[in-house]
Amino acid sequence: MAWHRKYRPKIIAELDIVQVRNSLEAMMKAGKIPQSLIFAGPKGTGKTSASRILALLLNDPKNEELVDQLYFGKSSKKKKQLIFQEPDSNSSLAEKVYRGQSFLVHELDAASNRGIDDIRLLKERIALPPQGAKMAVYILDEVHMLTTEAFNAFLKILEEPPPHVVFILATTELQKLPATIISRCTLLNFHKASEKEILRSLERVLKAEKIKYKKEDLIQIAHRADGSFRDAVKNLELACQSGKLQMEVLKAYLGQDNLIYIKELLSLLLAKDVKAISLIFEELRSKNYQQKDFYKDLLEFLHNDLLINLGIKEGAAFTEAKIDQFLLKELSVSNLQQELPINFLALELIFLAIIDRSKEQEKKQDNSEQNNQNSLLSKKTIFSKSKKKSQIEVKKIDTLSSEIIKDKNLVKNPVKNSGSxxxxxxxxxxxxxxxxxxxxxxxxxxxxxxxxxxxxxxxxxxxxxxxxxxxxxxxxxxxxxxxxxxxxxxxxxxxxxxxxxxxxxxxxxxxxxxxxxxxxxx
Structure with a gap:
């Protein structure tokens, strides 16, 4: 079984997004889990895993008395407040729920079943209680795809749901949900996972597989995942095919390592090497590097370097804070994502323009220095005591000036390898x-x-x-x-x-x- 399915979280405490885990644990301690929930967030952040855990939790024998009290209106024999307990993750029912094969969890694709007729069918289905269990959980994936008529029909269901049903509306575009739907649900935001949260997930997998690892390798995998646990674990499995973590294998599969090119481009920008910069962009085009991912990694690298310069993050800075700020400002106001016939053209032109401006400033500085030298030369000539002495001094100064202008980076010592x-x-x-x-x-x-x-x-x-x-x-x-x-x-x-x-x-x-x-x- 693929690792991203094999190592899904099985209890609330194993959910890796801290905010979501804390919210659900607070509901458990309060003994109140709403019948209508919205799970909003990007793909691969644990929405389906959390839904299945809730379905198992509501049907666990340890929570039967609280479920009867909360959803079916039965009185409790215990005087103290009841709280929800974590489900038994080793039961036969748990195995079916985790695999998505249980009658307790009904996953519906709202993108394919988006009309009013589909909602009418759903209304008929939810009228029947689950056999051999207390509660059924209905997950409507990509719920924002429902039509206006379908939302209106579904609204009536949400207002008076059957006692044995919990609805979880999963969406990647919360802004497309009608306000009337949102107001009748409890919202949980599944934001993109942080690097720390992804590392926690990856370390749990490697511990279960008994594979040794280096923290810096996991950080690279987490960075590539773009906030998705699923993508991170998939990439981890690719890197561990031989039974040990090998980043070279992963890089061979993915085919790209943006960071190497980013560092090289920035170094060449500081060196003002126009030709080499254009050659690198040609190589990026020839290897079909993805513009979107490259731009994102470039901005993240510069921002991270700025935070290191400001003392917010630890590490060795690549360049100075002023340069980080300057480049971030230049790149943020530029439309780098615009569709052009040539990939990376927008970024290449920005780099070349920066170098042009820098060289123009260098010329102005050189002209200013030359004017100062000419002024000094004039004074030496005027106040010289004799014509002969004046000519000698002028010659010396002129020679020195021309040498300085000719080569600012003189080698200290000549070649000392006679006979060669x-x-x-x-x-x-x-x-x-x-x-x-x-x-x-x-x-x-x-x-x-x-x-x-x-x-x-x-x-x-x-x-x-x-x-x-x-x-x-x-x-x-x-x-x-x-x-x-x-x-x-x-x-x-x-x-x-x-x-x-x-x-x-x-x-x-x-x-x-x-x-x-x-x-x-x-």
Missing amino acids: SLSTVSPNELWQKLLEFVAKENFSLSALLRACRLEELINGTARILVFYDFHKEQLEQQKYQTLLDQSCQSLLGEKLQFDFILSKAPEAEKNDLLETAKDVLI
Whole structure:
């Protein structure tokens, strides 16, 4: 039997949505369960499971006296207030109820039986009490699909239901129910399950199956489930086919891992690499990634990173709070879900526009610095004591200025590997040639390298500054190490040793995007 059916909650205490569990437990303690309930919420949140548990609870021998008193008007022999007890989950009746094979629970699809004639038939059915039991539970699934005439006919049934019947109206669209129906029922909201609630459900399943697990793997499964217990348990079963939890198997089935691409795109955005960003979007399109899921995961990632920056959540932040806020604002006001002939086009254009604005600001900053340097140059020339001395000073300043403008990221040390073919190439030229060569072989590796900086090249060892944990983890993978070795062998005729060092991002680069963020947020 599939796990999502095998491990359905069997008693009220096992329901994983805290709000629903607390509400039903409060009803049990009060000894009052209404005859008309609305269970409103998305799929896979436990509406059917809760309905079946209630049917079993109302027919459990332990609760017979209270049921007689509450629904049939019989007086109780006990003076103290009675409360409902949890049902016996191991009885033969319980097994039938949990499987949906019991005459106590009648599940009707209101989407297929939505007319007034269907409600008339229902009225005839509920007139007969269940054989060998006290109470029958009728679940009308997707009840919002009933016609106006059907709702009017059903309203009369709700006003005076037979004593042996409990109605549960299940819907995913509460707003479509008439106010007259809602006012005659007790409403329970089955909201999307939180990550914590899904983890509780998954841990219960793994404990029953005696399978060891890592908490971070369960968190990934919970995240993919989008608030649905059913989807979470289905994915868990896929990952445990071999008898142990293997996330690689699940990823192979699902075929997508949005988080890897999200981190890479954001890193490239910070690095302002337009070409690499467009190449990633091309790969997303070629692999048929789902826009809706990707956008949702992107917004959730940025929001979660913002909460980490604000100290609300624990963990290592990916970028700065201002950048999180800026990107969330940009993406929230954009119509990313619009139907366009090209998938991901809206998001791609937003990323490119942000980079354009950032580069425009960088140009303004460079022009301002150049004007300041020109002003300084003019003063040096005017106040020089002699024409010869003035010419020397102007030449020095002009040379220094041009060097600064030419390359802001000068390598500290020149190549110190005489006798090697490396000695004929400057470090910066070598780095640029390597980037161009790698781009032809593997764009992902090229994108990662472009977001780094070559600090120095000494005796065949290149010290590379890496500004993000994720980049360092990726670059140190064996597949990328092999690609780098092959690229250096093909380009230079010999291998280089790469030493990736985690470092703070250059302030100038950070400030470009931060300034853009500040301008938009103000």
